[in-house]
Each structure stands twice: as structure tokens, then as C-alpha cells.
Amino acid sequence: MTVEDHDSEYMRPFDKVFAKHEGMGKVVKGEVVEVDGEGKVVVVDDGQRISYDVLILASGCTWADPISPPTAKSEIVSYFQSMRANIVSANNVVVLGGGVVGCEFAAEVKDRFPLKSVTVVHNQGLPGSESYDMKLRRGIANVLEKLEVNVLYDSRGEEDAEAGKVVVTPAEEGSSTPAKEIPADAVFKCSIGKPNTKYAPDAWKDSRGVIKVKQTFQLLSDPTIFAIGDINDIIETKQATHASGNTIPVLSANVLAVLKGEEAKKLYTTQLNGVGMVMGRRNAVGVFQLPLVGMRQLPSFAIRKFKGEDMLAGVFNKSLGY
Numbered sequence: 182m183t184v185e186d187h188d189s190e191y192m193r194p195f196d197k198v199f200a201k202h203e204g205m206g207k208v209v210k211g212e213v214v215e216v217d218g219e220g221k222v223v224v225v226d227d228g229q230r231i232s233y234d235v236l237i238l239a240s241g242c243t244w245a246d247p248i249s250p251p252t253a254k255s256e257i258v259s260y261f262q263s264m265r266a267n268i269v270s271a272n273n274v275v276v277l278g279g280g281v282v283g284c285e286f287a288a289e290v291k292d293r294f295p296l297k298s299v300t301v302v303h304n305q306g307l308p309g310s311e312s313y314d315m316k317l318r319r320g321i322a323n324v325l326e327k328l329e330v331n332v333l334y335d336s337r338g339e340e341d342a343e344a345g346k347v348v349v350t351p352a353e354e355g356s357s358t359p360a361k362e363i364p365a366d367a368v369f370k371c372s373i374g375k376p377n378t379k380y381a382p383d384a385w386k387d388s389r390g391v392i393k394v395k396q397t398f399q400l401l402s403d404p405t406i407f408a409i410g411d412i413n414d415i416i417e418t419k420q421a422t423h424a425s426g427n428t429i430p431v432l433s434a435n436v437l438a439v440l441k442g443e444e445a446k447k448l449y450t451t452q453l454n455g456v457g458m459v460m461g462r463r464n465a466v467g468v469f470q471l472p473l474v475g476m477r478q479l480p481s482f483a484i485r486k487f488k489g490e491d492m493l494a495g496v497f498n499k500s501l502g503y
């Protein structure tokens with residue numbers, strides 16, 4: 182997405198959210214700045230106060246460049262144009278964080294610009310983290326090697342923007358391996374996102390700022406407030422595909438129960454159904470869960486066909502009514 186011009190396909194307004202159920206709801210444009218759990222009111226940045234019986238928090242995370250676009254449509258387009266310009270003009274691209282996002286991004290850049298030096302600095306011995314299947318992690322490592330992306334494993338990188346470099350130190354505390362410097366004229370941070378939960382009282386959050394919930398998605402302290410997606414503290418690989426999996430059935434059953442004055446009983450169980458990574462035009466790796474068999478590798482051509490053609494924009498547009 183960062184290196185191709187398809188902006189219009191990836192941005193849609195919220196005008197069709199209630200199209201099939203006209204009059205059953207409305208979309209309010211604005212930023213929630215406060216939630217008053219006592220008074221059961223949400224405060225929006227333009228001063229609007231919206232009362233609720235049940236509140237669902239789903240405000241997601243904010244990342245760093247190249248995945249930190251502003252919210253206004255006109256600014257989003259120019260943001261991605263400037264990210265593309267940074268990549269095009271750089272000779273030494275460094276990606277901090279070798280999770281699925283960082284590796285997918287590094288592979289895309291190297292595939293488009295094979296003469297540029299592309300380096301990933303990652304704090305573990307293989308791409309991704311322990312929550313991912315080993316076949317997937319090895320598969321990603323193989324593609325990066327094939328594309329000649331440099332990967333500095335078990336390392337941490339710190340950008341020194343003024344000097345145009347990244348200082349790399351061993352990830353392991355107390356290691357005697359000396360720090361080294363690598364040239365970097367475009368640095369992209371693809372590490373963990375920060376939860377968008379500034380509006381929530383501290384008592385609802387843990388030290389990372391994520392909302393503490395039960396397996397019913399309800400707040401520990403208030404059964405009428407639910408938190409789903411990237412902002413809750415349920416330990417799992419956070420994915421958009423969980424919404425169409427287990428999240429919405431559990432959430433809707435529990436919300437309806439609370440509205441009827443009953444106890445919310447449906448429990449969310451974490452599941453990783455699969456991951457598909459498109460790594461440039463010719464490479465893709467992925468795994469999917471087969472019932473009773475476990476994780477199996479997906480063929481590259483299938484991932485490129487299913488995901489690579491439009492990065493699932495068609496599927497998501499359809500779910501929004503387009």
C-alpha cells in the first residue's frame with residue numbers, strides 16, 4: 182500500500198454503516214475525549230455529550246510512520262505520498278521491528294527497489310514473536326533472505342535522525358557485544374502500537390494503557406462497558422479477522438443480555454485462524470488452522486491471489502456496504 186497509488190480504494194466514508202437498518206443508529210464524527218462511567222456519558226471533542234445504556238469501546242491503536250496517517254481524508258493522501266517520497270529518495274531504509282508488519286513492509290520496499298539497502302532490526306531470533314507459528318516465522322525469514330533484506334536479529338535499534346544513522350545494540354541485557362551504527366536515511370518504526378485510550382480513566386487500564394476486561398469483553402469494574410479489538414488486555418495476536426470470527430458473536434450476545442437486565446455469559450476464546458503475508462510481487466507466506474490437524478502452510482500463489490491483489494480492500498469494502 183505504501184508504494185502504490187490506490188488511495189481511493191482504501192478509504193471509504195461511514196455513510197453506509199446503517200444503510201440496511203435506516204433509523205436504527207447514527208454515526209457521529211469526532212474524537213471521544215472523555216467517558217464518564219458514573220454519569221454514563223461519552224464526551225466528544227466538539228462538546229457533544231452522548232448518553233448510553235451500554236458502551237462498546239473499539240478505538241484501536243496508533244502506530245508510528247509509515248502507518249500513522251492523520252484522520253482527515255485530504256491529509257491521509259498527502260501523508261502516504263510523503264511516505265512514498267521518503268522511500269523513493271532513500272538509499273538506506275531501516276525498519277525497526279521485525280514483526281509481521283515490519284517484515285511485510287521491508288519485503289515490499291526491497292521488491293520494488295532492489296538496489297536500495299533495506300535492513301530490519303528485530304529483538305528476537307526469528308521474525309515475529311512467540312505467538313506466531315514457527316513454520317510462519319521460518320517462512321518469513323526465508324523470503325527476507327531470498328530478497329536480500331538484511332536482518333539484524335536479537336538486536337535493538339535507536340534512530341539518530343540528525344546523524345542519519347541507527348545505533349544497534351544487542352537485545353539481551355548485559356551483553357558484551359559492542360554497539361554498531363548503520364547508515365539510515367529513512368527509518369520506519371514498525372513496533373507495537375499505542376492503545377488509543379486517553380479518554381478512559383486510569384482505573385480501567387493496565388500499565389500499557391490497554392483496557393482490562395473479562396472474557397465477556399466487559400470492564401472488570403462496570404458490566405455495561407465493553408472493550409474489543411486491539412485496546413483490550415486479552416492476550417492474543419490482535420487481528421482484524423477476529424471481528425468476523427469470534428468477537429462479534431460473543432459481543433452481541435453479551436450486549437443483548439445486559440440490555441435485557443441479564444448476566445453476560447458468553448466467553449471469548451482466543452483463536453489464530455491464519456496469517457497471510459504478501460511480501461512483494463512474487464513472494465507470500467502464510468499459515469492457516471485446519472480443524473483437528475493444526476496449523477498448515479498456505480501456498481504462496483493462493484495468498485497472492487486472495488490477499489495480494491488488493492490487500493483485502495474488496496472484502497472490507499463489501500463489509501462496509503460498497
Ligand SMILES: Cc1cc2nc3c(=O)[nH]c(=O)nc-3n(C[C@H](O)[C@H](O)[C@H](O)COP(=O)(O)OP(=O)(O)OC[C@H]3O[C@@H](n4cnc5c(N)ncnc54)[C@H](O)[C@@H]3O)c2cc1C
Binds near residue numbers: 242409
Ligand atoms: C500495517 C498493519 C497491517 C495489518 N494487517 C492485518 C492483516 O493483514 N490481517 C488482519 O487480520 N489484521 C491486520 N492488522 C491488525 C488489524 O488492523 C487490527 O487488529 C484491527 O484493525 C483492530 O481493530 P480495532 O477495531 O480494534 O481498531 P482499529 O481498526 O484501529 O479502529 C479504531 C478506530 O477508532 C478510531 N479512534 C481512535 N481513538 C478514537 C477516539 N478517541 N474517538 C473516536 N474514534 C477514535 C480510530 O481512528 C480508528 O478508526 C494489521 C495492522 C497494521 C497496523
